Amino acid sequence: MIMxxxxxxxxxxxxxxxxxxSLEFDDFTITAIRGNRSQLRFADSQITIAKNWASLELxxxxxxxxxTVAIEIQDLSENSIISALESLEKLxxxxxxxxxxxxxxDGPFSYPAIEYLADTDxxxxxxxxxxxxxxxxxxxxxxxxxxSAGVLAWEVKEEHLLSxxxxxxxxxSTSYEFSIRSFIDETSSGADVEVGRLFSKVDFERAGSRxxxxxxxxxxxxxxxxxxxxxxxxxxxxxxVVAATPGAANPFMVDIGMSWLxxxxxxxxxxxxxxxxxxxxxxxxLGSKSFDDEGHPTGRNxxxxxxxxxxxxxxxxxxxxAGTTSTGNAxxxxxQNSNVFFEPGEHTFEELLELTKGKPALYITNNWYTRxxxxxxxxxxxxxxxxxxxxxxxEISKPVRELRISDTMGNVFKNVTALGKxxxxxxxxxxxxxxFIPHVLIEDINISAATK
Amino acid sequence: xxxxxxxxxxxxxxxxxxxxxQYIEARYVNSRMNTSILKNGVPELGAIAxxxxxxxxxxxxxxxxxxxxxxxxxxxxxxxxxxATKMAEATGRRRSKKIVFSDEKIHEVKFEAVGxxxxxxxxxxxxxxxxxxxxxxxxxxxxxxxxxxxxxxxQMLDETEKKYIITNEGAKIESEIDRLQLFGIIVAVNQTxxxxxxxxxxxxxxxxxxxxxxxxxxxxxxxETTKLSKIVTESKESPTGVIDYxxxxxxIGIMCHENTGHPTEGDRIxxxxxxxxxxxxLKENMIGQQIGSEHVTxxxxxxxxxxxxxxxxDDEGVKAGPRYLHNKGxxxxxxxxxxxxxxxxxxxxxxxxxxxxxxxxxxRMANTYLAPGTFEYEELFxxxxxxxxxxxxxxxxxxxxxxxxKYVxxxxxxxxxxEIKHMVRRPVIETTTPKLWGSVDAVAKxxxxxxxxxxxxxxxxxxxxxxxxGGSFMRIRNVEVR
Numbered sequence: 001m002i003m004x005x006x007x008x009x010x011x012x013x014x015x016x017x018x019x020x021x022s023l024e025f026d027d028f029t030i031t032a033i034r035g036n037r038s039q040l041r042f043a044d045s046q047i048t049i050a051k052n053w054a055s056l057e058l059x060x061x062x063x064x065x066x067x068t069v070a071i072e073i074q075d076l077s078e079n080s081i082i083s084a085l086e087s088l089e090k091l092x093x094x095x096x097x098x099x100x101x102x103x104x105x106d107g108p109f110s111y112p113a114i115e116y117l118a119d120t121d122x123x124x125x126x127x128x129x130x131x132x133x134x135x136x137x138x139x140x141x142x143x144x145x146x147x148s149a150g151v152l153a154w155e156v157k158e159e160h161l162l163s164x165x166x167x168x169x170x171x172x173s174t175s176y177e178f179s180i181r182s183f184i185d186e187t188s189s190g191a192d193v194e195v196g197r198l199f200s201k202v203d204f205e206r207a208g209s210r211x212x213x214x215x216x217x218x219x220x221x222x223x224x225x226x227x228x229x230x231x232x233x234x235x236x237x238x239x240x241v242v243a244a245t246p247g248a249a250n251p252f253m254v255d256i257g258m259s260w261l262x263x264x265x266x267x268x269x270x271x272x273x274x275x276x277x278x279x280x281x282x283x284x285x286l287g288s289k290s291f292d293d294e295g296h297p298t299g300r301n302x303x304x305x306x307x308x309x310x311x312x313x314x315x316x317x318x319x320x321x322a323g324t325t326s327t328g329n330a331x332x333x334x335x336q337n338s339n340v341f342f343e344p345g346e347h348t349f350e351e352l353l354e355l356t357k358g359k360p361a362l363y364i365t366n367n368w369y370t371r372x373x374x375x376x377x378x379x380x381x382x383x384x385x386x387x388x389x390x391x392x393x394x395e396i397s398k399p400v401r402e403l404r405i406s407d408t409m410g411n412v413f414k415n416v417t418a419l420g421k422x423x424x425x426x427x428x429x430x431x432x433x434x435x436f437i438p439h440v441l442i443e444d445i446n447i448s449a450a451t452k
Numbered sequence: 453x454x455x456x457x458x459x460x461x462x463x464x465x466x467x468x469x470x471x472x473x474q475y476i477e478a479r480y481v482n483s484r485m486n487t488s489i490l491k492n493g494v495p496e497l498g499a500i501a502x503x504x505x506x507x508x509x510x511x512x513x514x515x516x517x518x519x520x521x522x523x524x525x526x527x528x529x530x531x532x533x534x535x536a537t538k539m540a541e542a543t544g545r546r547r548s549k550k551i552v553f554s555d556e557k558i559h560e561v562k563f564e565a566v567g568x569x570x571x572x573x574x575x576x577x578x579x580x581x582x583x584x585x586x587x588x589x590x591x592x593x594x595x596x597x598x599x600x601x602x603x604x605x606x607q608m609l610d611e612t613e614k615k616y617i618i619t620n621e622g623a624k625i626e627s628e629i630d631r632l633q634l635f636g637i638i639v640a641v642n643q644t645x646x647x648x649x650x651x652x653x654x655x656x657x658x659x660x661x662x663x664x665x666x667x668x669x670x671x672x673x674x675x676e677t678t679k680l681s682k683i684v685t686e687s688k689e690s691p692t693g694v695i696d697y698x699x700x701x702x703x704i705g706i707m708c709h710e711n712t713g714h715p716t717e718g719d720r721i722x723x724x725x726x727x728x729x730x731x732x733x734l735k736e737n738m739i740g741q742q743i744g745s746e747h748v749t750x751x752x753x754x755x756x757x758x759x760x761x762x763x764x765x766d767d768e769g770v771k772a773g774p775r776y777l778h779n780k781g782x783x784x785x786x787x788x789x790x791x792x793x794x795x796x797x798x799x800x801x802x803x804x805x806x807x808x809x810x811x812x813x814x815x816r817m818a819n820t821y822l823a824p825g826t827f828e829y830e831e832l833f834x835x836x837x838x839x840x841x842x843x844x845x846x847x848x849x850x851x852x853x854x855x856x857x858k859y860v861x862x863x864x865x866x867x868x869x870x871e872i873k874h875m876v877r878r879p880v881i882e883t884t885t886p887k888l889w890g891s892v893d894a895v896a897k898x899x900x901x902x903x904x905x906x907x908x909x910x911x912x913x914x915x916x917x918x919x920x921x922g923g924s925f926m927r928i929r930n931v932e933v934r
Contacts, residue, residue: 006523006525007523039913040543041724043723043724043725043726043727044549044722044723046548046549047515047546047547048516048551048724049515049517049518049543049812050515050517050518050539050540050542051518051812052518052520052532052535052536052539053520053521053810054519054520054521054523054531054532055505055520055521055522055810056522056523057522067495067498068496068497068498069498069500070497070498070500071499071500071501071502072499072500072501072503073501073502074502074503074505074522075482075502075504075522076522076523077524080502080504084500084502087500088500090578091486091498091500091578093579094498094577094578094579095495095498095578095579095582096495096582096586097495098494098495098496100496130543130546134546147726149723149724149725149726149727150726150727151727151728179727181726181727183723183726186731186853187853191727252491255603256492256603256604256605256637257602257603257605257648257650258603258605333489333496333497333499368730368852369849369850369851371847371848371849372650372847373650373846373847373860373878374639374648374649374650374846375650376603376639376641376648376650377647377648379847380847381847381849381858382849383850383852385730385851385852402855402856404849404858404882406858429727429912429914448858448882448934450856450858450882450883451882451883451887451931451932451934
């Protein structure tokens with residue numbers, strides 16, 4: 001099983017397929033992912049830890065008489081794999097049939113080509129990583145930041161998939177994720193993120209500079225007043241609270257009462273200016289991938305078109321149940337988004353500021369801790385963090401603090417009034433699904449505040 | 453016993469020392485997990501996870517390096533040790549403030565917390581597990597209430613985790629822990645108004661499948677679902693203005709966790725989590741400062757038997773015991789690992805936890821609770837003219853300094869002239885931490901003490917730590933409700 005100092009992936013795929021066939025599973029997919037991921041974390045403007053993960057994981061989804069089972073194995077000796085798959089068969093026997101299961105995608109398959117999944121120059125990342133982080137910290141300090149914290153992570157990954165329905169595919173990818181949060185004093189802070197796949201696109205100094213700039217603008221903030229506001233969101237806030245709605249276009253989440261989009265397909269859920277896709281083919285997209293967990297080819301699928309909810313993302317089973325076809329979004333258990341992509345609007349940031357004129361308005365640069373009173377109704381609140389500002393007469397006028405967005409996801413999406421023309425890719429501690437989104441202006445959103 | 457994995461861990465220590473590591477630890481973890489997922493009564497998936505690997509952490513020249521691997525070969529181990537050592541050195545060299553670890557007593561021990569004989573996760577047949585889960589779900593499907601229950605989701609997860617930690621200082625900690633967790637989401641809908649309420653259930657305990665009986669799980673989910681139906685069909689508007697609150701164990705628990713546990717984590721206070729989970733409104737120089745009333749004593753104790761956050765020695769080999777985060781309202785102790793302790797010139801409080809072989813040990817909570825007081829339950833209500841009794845919560849959040857928090861009640865009742873009246877809908881406590889703890893004027897006795905399980909999120913990459921949080925009942929005076 002071990003070839004030189006590495007386990008041979010082809011061998012463990014074949015071994016697993018042979019064993020699953022001999023155990024008479026009807027359907028199966030096997031994935032093997034070998035990754036090498038590194039990370040530099042920093043705080044107080046100094047690196048606190050350097051990490052590296054060398055990993056090889058084997059994942060199997062299998063079905064026998066419509067009983068659906070899965071296994072994730074990191075213990076990869078031949079005996080362990082055989083014993084684990086035998087346990088899987090025992091587990092399948094013990095289960096009642098899954099009435100929601102309708103098979104996995106059947107071949108033959110033709111996979112899309114995606115630009116910029118892997119960067120051959122990526123090895124330079126290791127050598128330059130410490131300097132790259134230091135460059136961003138210095139850029140924040142040049143703006144006045146006293147200290148910065150954050151993380152740079154980068155990964156080289158190879159993924160292989162084999163299915164009982166003829167899929168046999170592999171893909172290599174590279175990626176980086178950088179986030180920085182800079183402080184001038186305890187409550188005056190700013191943050192930014194920079195993510196992608198191409199080493200040539202890296203510009204962490206820009207992120208550091210922006211984090212420092214927001215922190216400086218936030219100095220002297222006072223407690224804000226609760227009430228109704230028009231809110232102008234940085235892309236990283238919009239990627240959480242605005243993109244939550246296309247993210248809820250998931251039949252599994254609808255089935256368990258965790259989506260506010262039940263029975264909404266074909267209905268207007270937003271203004272005409274909003275169109276959103278799940279797009280696995282985006283160049284440089286962190287969620288870009290040519291095949292899903294069933295080995296089905298991925299693609300670009302419309303979720304919202306001119307404000308109308310057009311469809312959900314699907315795997316083979318959820319699609320058959322809904323009378324449609326797979327969108328190539330199969331995850332091991334439930335359909336999963338690849339990249340969420342918002343069509344950009346036509347406004348510059350300054351124009352968006354202008355559009356708030358005449359109404360109380362807030363510019364929110366970051367947020368966290370979004371939680372729901374009722375997922376099915378989309379009732380939530382989320383806490384702005386870092387610089388937050390009152391907008392008056394089309395200009396950022398003064399920093400404010402200690403406010404909370406407390407409204408419904410339905411209102412947030414429906415009340416979008418304008419979109420910026422520049423989109424940014426966001427993936428962060430708060431946003432798991434890579435999201436391409438511009439600045440978003442939303443009207444009449446309820447803002448609450450803590451009592452003293 | 454995977455002696456070859458133990459050998460690899462031991463060899464890693466030798467190699468690290470040869471490379472000049474000032475401190476090196478190797479942590480081997482073998483975890484076997486089983487999961488069942490039930491969606492509206494349909495068994496969506498049965499899943500198994502077999503995790504196995506070694507994490508290496510090195511301190512050298514004032515820097516820290518970490519590397520993990522799961523291809524259990526000597527070569528992979530050597531690469532990991534070399535990376536951790538080299539990167540500790542490379543990053544440490546550039547630090548103006550060198551990282552050091554606090555000196556701690558070295559232990560060589562074994563401990564275990566496993567299920568009852570015949571009830572351990574790997575001893576119970578998968579069929580028995582899924583049947584128990586489906587039987588419980590069926591009770592809800594057939595439950596007669598005034599509301600409809602269109603959505604039910606359950607996930608049961610059991611785990612046996614074996615861990616072997618070894619350091620170049622001579623620490624050797626071997627442990628074996630079984631855990632059981634049940635997570636559920638239930639939604640009730642008022643057929644007349646279409647209005648909905650959700651409850652998220654999380655039960656967790658160290659031990660085996662006997663925990664289901666300990667929780668009386670069928671009774672528990674049936675009662676909670678019946679109450680949920682009442683909330684959505686019978687509850688009335690909640691009062692506003694300045695009122696008093698009585699809150700139950702579930703609400704106290706989350707408040708202890710969010711408003712006190714997190715801001716007392718040493719690494720947050722030092723800013724090490726600044727870009728992720730945030731910092732803290734508490735500072736090192738605030739130790740000894742009055743944060744809450746004299747009724748507020750908040751303890752975090754990893755050693756509570758059977759608890760979901762149970763351990764006797766932390767992931768740096770330090771012996772655990774109760775930590776008095778707040779004592780009679782005074783900020784007394786922090787949650788420290790050896791790194792944060794050293795920064796503050798103190799000793800670790802054995803809070804270092806790493807969730808998986810491929811994670812670094814950082815300061816975490818274990819089992820956080822409000823120490824019981826001297827009041828009978830009924831006494832808490834007696835002199836309240838107008839108030840709300842919030843027994844559990846739904847939505848909550850808190851800013852990243854842990855200063856201003858929001859808790860929305862789920863099961864809640866009006867209190868009028870000392871009596872509990874009708875249910876009220878979604879009362880909100882949105883206030884600051886000092887105001888919250890400063891307004892507590894009564895806590896109920898130990899006989900009312902209860903714990904809930906939760907998965908605490910922190911770190912980058914994320915580490916979901918099993919924890920308990922709890923309390924008895926407490927009264928909060930003069931809360932402004934808008």
